[in-house]
Amino acid sequence: MKLPLILIGLFCGLCCGLDEKRIRPSQGEFFEWLGSIFLPPVTTTTTSTPVLSTSTTTTRRTTKSTTTTTSRPTVANFPIERDCVTCRCGLINTLYKIVGGQETRVHQYPWMAVILIYDRFYCSGSLINDLYVLTAAHCVEGVPPELITLRFLEHNRSNTNEDIVVQRFVSRVKVHELYNPRSFDNDIAILRLNQPVDMEHQRLRPICLPIQSYSFDHELAIVTGWGAQKEGGLGSDTLREVQVEVLPQLDCRNSTSYKPGQITDNMMCAGYILQGGKDACSGDSGGPLQATFDEQPGQYQLAGIVSWGVGCARPQSPGVYTRVNQYLRWLGSNTPGACHCMPYPEEDY
Numbered sequence: 059m060k061l062p063l064i065l066i067g068l069f070c071g072l073c074c075g076l077d078e079k080r081i082r083p084s085q086g087e088f089f090e091w092l093g094s095i096f097l098p099p100v101t102t103t104t105t106s107t108p109v110l111s112t113s114t115t116t117t118r119r120t121t122k123s124t125t126t127t128t129s130r131p132t133v134a135n136f137p138i139e140r141d142c143v144t145c146r147c148g149l150i151n152t153l154y155k156i157v158g159g160q161e162t163r164v165h166q167y168p169w170m171a172v173i174l175i176y177d178r179f180y181c182s183g184s185l186i187n188d189l190y191v192l193t194a195a196h197c198v199e200g201v202p203p204e205l206i207t208l209r210f211l212e213h214n215r216s217n218t219n220e221d222i223v224v225q226r227f228v229s230r231v232k233v234h235e236l237y238n239p240r241s242f243d244n245d246i247a248i249l250r251l252n253q254p255v256d257m258e259h260q261r262l263r264p265i266c267l268p269i270q271s272y273s274f275d276h277e278l279a280i281v282t283g284w285g286a287q288k289e290g291g292l293g294s295d296t297l298r299e300v301q302v303e304v305l306p307q308l309d310c311r312n313s314t315s316y317k318p319g320q321i322t323d324n325m326m327c328a329g330y331i332l333q334g335g336k337d338a339c340s341g342d343s344g345g346p347l348q349a350t351f352d353e354q355p356g357q358y359q360l361a362g363i364v365s366w367g368v369g370c371a372r373p374q375s376p377g378v379y380t381r382v383n384q385y386l387r388w389l390g391s392n393t394p395g396a397c398h399c400m401p402y403p404e405e406d407y
């Protein structure tokens with residue numbers, strides 16, 4: 059868990075470039091049909107080539123853009139030349155003062171994103187830099203980006219007068235090429251914002267990407283979401299959190315109600331096998347399972363993404379999460395043009 063490992067993990071993840079292949083699952087046709095009825099036509103052609111050069115305090119990232127035409131009036135083009143501020147990821151806000159958990163403090167987890175589809179709450183996501191949100195593939199598979207709205211700094215979803223809420227639209231949905239909707243293997247997707255968020259002047263902050271190859275076995279991690287507080291229940295108005303223990307892979311494969319083959323290397327389980335009682339539930343999908351660095355409270359890395367499970371908080375059936383550090387290279391090659399925050403202060407690199 060030390061600095062060189064983090065740096066290797068981050069930079070392996072951020073530096074490679076692969077071609078993308080987009081799979082369009084059948085659910086997409088339904089959403090596209092709805093979109094064709096309710097939304098004006100959208101034509102978008104964008105080519106972005108990020109070029110990075112560094113100065114002492116800021117990082118200038120130049121993005122060459124070709125034609126971008128869109129008839130959605132609220133979708134703005136972000137500036138072609140951007141100055142990246144120096145910032146740290148994963149810090150919770152401590153200034154202000156699920157199943158089996160508790161309500162969080164307001165804006166405690168400043169990377170939490172509410173994902174609305176057709177203005178209806180659907181899933182959660184995590185801000186990972188100033189331009190991309192990470193969520194579960196099963197939340198957005200086949201959904202046209204024009205139908206998705208993201209809201210940050212939301213706490214109580216039923217308060218319509220939270221003027222601090224930051225809203226963005228989505229210009230691109232990237233579902234993992236190998237996502238399997240039957241097994242939930244590779245249940246991960248990236249949403250590109252129509253405009254970057256301001257990480258200098260707002261309380262928003264991205265969560266850190268996880269350390270490469272780290273297992274998280276036996277770590278206590280926190281899952282956050284607006285999902286149901288009991289199996290079969292309704293979603294919560296306010297953001298809630300619950301602490302769960304990450305289970306060693308062999309324990310999840312051999313000592314739970316799941317068959318060994320169901321828990322792939324791209325998944326991790328968290329919860330309490332014998333007693334149950336604490337878990338993510340319906341509506342928490344896509345949200346973060348966050349773990350501290352070196353068990354120091356206050357700074358978090360994205361260990362997992364809420365993916366699936368049998369019921370909620372049942373004994374023998376822990377929550378199953380996408381293992382995010384299996385995707386660091388994929389994340390690097392599919393998040394061009396973003397400004398990143400780092401886990402440690404600049405002078406430590």
Ligand code: 4AZ
Nearest residue numbers: 338339340341343367370
């Ligand atoms: C869901 O439907 C869901 N207990 C999320 C997590 C779990 C079950 C269901 C895990 O969003």
